Amino acid sequence: MREDNAERHALFAFAVLLLLLVGFTFFVVSIVRADNSQASAASTSTFKTKCAMCHGPDGGGSAVGKTLNVPDLRSPAVQKLSDAELAQIISDGKGGMPSFKGSLSEDQIHGLVTYIRSFAQKK
Numbered sequence: 746m747r748e749d750n751a752e753r754h755a756l757f758a759f760a761v762l763l764l765l766l767v768g769f770t771f772f773v774v775s776i777v778r779a780d781n782s783q784a785s786a787a788s789t790s791t792f793k794t795k796c797a798m799c800h801g802p803d804g805g806g807s808a809v810g811k812t813l814n815v816p817d818l819r820s821p822a823v824q825k826l827s828d829a830e831l832a833q834i835i836s837d838g839k840g841g842m843p844s845f846k847g848s849l850s851e852d853q854i855h856g857l858v859t860y861i862r863s864f865a866q867k868k
C-alpha cells in the first residue's frame with residue numbers, strides 16, 4: 746500500500762516537472778520571438794528617422810537622395826556587399842553618405858544591415 750503511494754508520488758512529481766519544462770520552453774521561445782520583432786520594429790524606425798531622407802522608406806532613394814546619387818539599396822550592387830561591408834559603410838560613411846558611428850550603436854547598425862537585407866526580398 747505504502748509503496749503504491751510512493752510510486753504515484755514519483756509519477757506525479759515527474760509529470761509536474763515535465764509540464765514545467767514544456768511551459769518554460771514555450772516561455773523562452775515567446776521571449777525570443779518578441780525580442781526579434783521588437784528589434785526589427787526598432788530598425789524600421791531607425792531607418793525612417795536616419796536613412797529614409799536620402800534612401801527613401803523602401804531603400805529606392807528619396808528625391809533628395811537622387812540628387813546625391815544614392816544607390817538603390819534593393820539593387821544587386823548593394824545586396825552583394827557582405828554584412829561587414831554594409832556595417833562599415835553605415836559606421837564610417839562613404840562619399841555623400843554621412844558617418845553614423847557617433848549616433849548609432851553597433852546593435853542598431855547591425856539591425857539596419859538586417860533591415861537592408863529585407864529590401865531585396867520585397868522586390
Ligand code: HEC
Nearest residue numbers: 795796799813815816823834835839840841842843845857
Ligand atoms: C545625407 C544623405 C544620406 C543619409 C542620411 C544616408 N545615406 Fe546612405 N548613402 C548616401 C549616398 C550619397 C550614398 C552613396 C555613397 C557612394 O557610393 O559614394 C549612400 C550609400 C549607402 C549604401 C551603399 C554603399 C555602397 O557602397 O553601395 C548603404 C548600404 C547606405 N548608404 C546605407 C545607409 C543607412 C543604413 C543609412 C541610415 C543610417 C543611410 N545610408 C543614411 C546618402 C545618405
